[in-house]
Amino acid sequence: xxxxxxxxxxxxxxxxxxxxxxxxxxxxxxxxxxxxxxxxxxxxxxxxxxxxxxxxxxxxxxxxxxxxxxxxxxxxxxxxxxxxxxxxxxxxxxxxxxxxxxxxxxxxxxxxxxxxxxxxxxxxxxxxxxxxxx
Amino acid sequence: xxxxxxxxxxxxxxxxxxxxxxxxxxxxxxxxxxxxxxxxxxxxxxxxxxxxxxxxxxxxxxxxxxxxxxxxxxxxxxxxxxxxxxxxxxxxxxxxxxxxxxxxxxxxxxxxx
Numbered sequence: 372x373x374x375x376x377x378x379x380x381x382x383x384x385x386x387x388x389x390x391x392x393x394x395x396x397x398x399x400x401x402x403x404x405x406x407x408x409x410x411x412x413x414x415x416x417x418x419x420x421x422x423x424x425x426x427x428x429x430x431x432x433x434x435x436x437x438x439x440x441x442x443x444x445x446x447x448x449x450x451x452x453x454x455x456x457x458x459x460x461x462x463x464x465x466x467x468x469x470x471x472x473x474x475x476x477x478x479x480x481x482x483x484x485x486x487x488x489x490x491x492x493x494x495x496x497x498x499x500x501x502x503x504x505x
Numbered sequence: 506x507x508x509x510x511x512x513x514x515x516x517x518x519x520x521x522x523x524x525x526x527x528x529x530x531x532x533x534x535x536x537x538x539x540x541x542x543x544x545x546x547x548x549x550x551x552x553x554x555x556x557x558x559x560x561x562x563x564x565x566x567x568x569x570x571x572x573x574x575x576x577x578x579x580x581x582x583x584x585x586x587x588x589x590x591x592x593x594x595x596x597x598x599x600x601x602x603x604x605x606x607x608x609x610x611x612x613x614x615x616x617x618x
Contacts, residue, residue, distance in 0.1 A: 450533055454529040491526070
């Protein structure tokens with residue numbers, strides 16, 4: 372009787388630690404989430420730069436020299452990739468977070484996203500110019 | 506979908522995410538140039554020190570580091586959970602403590618310049 376009455380319970384088979392390997396969209400979600408590890412680590416490097424800058428010229432130039440280690444260059448390249456991924460994903464959802472309405476009309480998502488990209492490119496160029504790179 | 510033109514209250518996560526989306530790639534390019542031996546003029550000691558000595562420079566540096574820290578800290582907390590770490594309170598205390606100490610350190614270092 373007991374066996375007849377029992378139904379097959381739903382068992383969630385997703386692993387708590389490896390669930391994101393199941394589907395490409397889960398992988399993309401996790402790739403977006405782990406960008407914060409690299410951006411956070413990079414922010415700590417900026418904090419060290421500020422510390423060295425506050426300590427004096429010799430210390431700051433020591434920091435610049437330390438940046439040239441191979442590990443630092445590899446980190447920069449990887450962090451640049453993840454930060455660009457963060458930028459693209461952020462701008463692509465921006466129209467959902469920031470719908471722009473003029474009168475009765477709501478701007479199309481593509482317009483809002485493209486506006487973000489334009490501002491980003493201009494701002495990046497301004498900063499490169501300010502820094503003396505271009 | 507509900508129409509709304511109400512002002513959006515951005516939390517530190519939203520503000521941090523927006524700031525890092527706009528700023529982090531170009532900042533990494535600048536320090537990557539320095540890492541390959543081509544230090545941009547502005548990252549030279551004299552120029553950067555002069556920039557950080559002014560109030561505009563101080564404010565800019567503080568905003569960038571503060572929002573990057575808190576945005577990353579909040580997202581890192583979620584990421585820990587997604588990787589299967591369920592000790593959320595402990596994780597939250599750890600990441601927000603680092604962000605808090607980093608913010609205080611930023612102010613202290615800036616005031617010394």
